[in-house]
């Protein structure tokens with residue numbers, strides 16, 4: 072009997088160029104033979120993994136192709152991957168409620184998008200980031216705002232009705248109007264989900280170097296929260312529910328795959344830098360294409376058998392990312408104890424500093440807690 076719901080994440084570690092702020096694992100401009108060999112390795116990994124499980128153990132509820140830039144894959148490679156996945160997991164993508172692929176607007180093609188629909192993709196996540204061509208250039212993005220509009224028009228024509236867009240705010244020189252105008256413009260398209268991230272400067276990125284060499288200056292930090300509040304109110308006004316710190320959705324369009332991560336669901340990961348979490352074990356594959364293609368064994372330090380305490384901590388800090396918070400009844404079902412007992416001290420401290428609120432068996436972040444979400448998370452770690 073298929074009794075365990077799970078998701079599948081597949082990482083496509085290739086991009087047309089490297090964006091200045093990005094620390095995701097990706098190789099720039101791979102040759103078609105590298106893409107072909109990589110795809111073969113992905114299919115092998117799926118086969119090897121499925122040898123350990125019975126096909127009927129898992130009920131796949133969502134599939135996500137992320138990157139990198141998944142739409143860099145030629146259609147024949149994509150089709151091969153999807154058919155292999157369907158064969159090994161004994162499923163049809165057309166039967167799954169959420170099958171997402173991330174697309175980069177610089178590679179928009181109507182026929183490609185139509186084929187994605189035929190293959191069973193029913194949700195598209197478009198990496199927009201900004202609609203200001205100057206900012207896009209600074210970010211090192213390959214696309215322009217005109218490419219974004221073309222991309223969204225093509226997706227509509229291809230029949231996609233479940234579209235998410237990623238936006239960034241507080242990038243150097245980017246203004247509040249910039250992001251709010253982008254949201255308003257995009258809301259005229261059939262978009263039902265927004266992910267809006269504040270810039271985070273990651274080590275070893277092009278941006279980190281530019282800052283170090285004083286080629287670029289960060290925006291004033293004290294504006295960041297104000298912009299966040301205005302993003303929240305703008306999206307609310309446009310009918311989007313703020314359901315996670317950085318995510319907003321129209322009714323019924325929350326990301327199933329991301330909810331799986333935040334609710335400690337099971338997921339398979341395939342490809343370098345992809346993680347999987349099945350039961351109590353998390354595997355973080357190394358971000359190393361060569362090692363992956365050589366089929367090097369995953370180093371032991373990348374395989375984590377989580378203790379019950381660690382699982383409980385994750386339940387708390389991942390679950391609290393969702394604005395509706397966490398319920399003790401769910402915790403009790405899973406862990407046979409109460410979080411009010413297991414985490415009495417941190418809960419009391421957070422109540423005292425007004426970053427969480429309690430309503431019967433539910434705990435959630437307060438508006439103040441949203442501003443200090445990272446610090447709230449730390450409270451639950453021993």
Ligand code: SF4
Nearest residue numbers: 086089090093138139
């Ligand atoms: S397209 Fe996405 S994954 Fe690729 S470099 Fe840019 S932000 Fe990173």
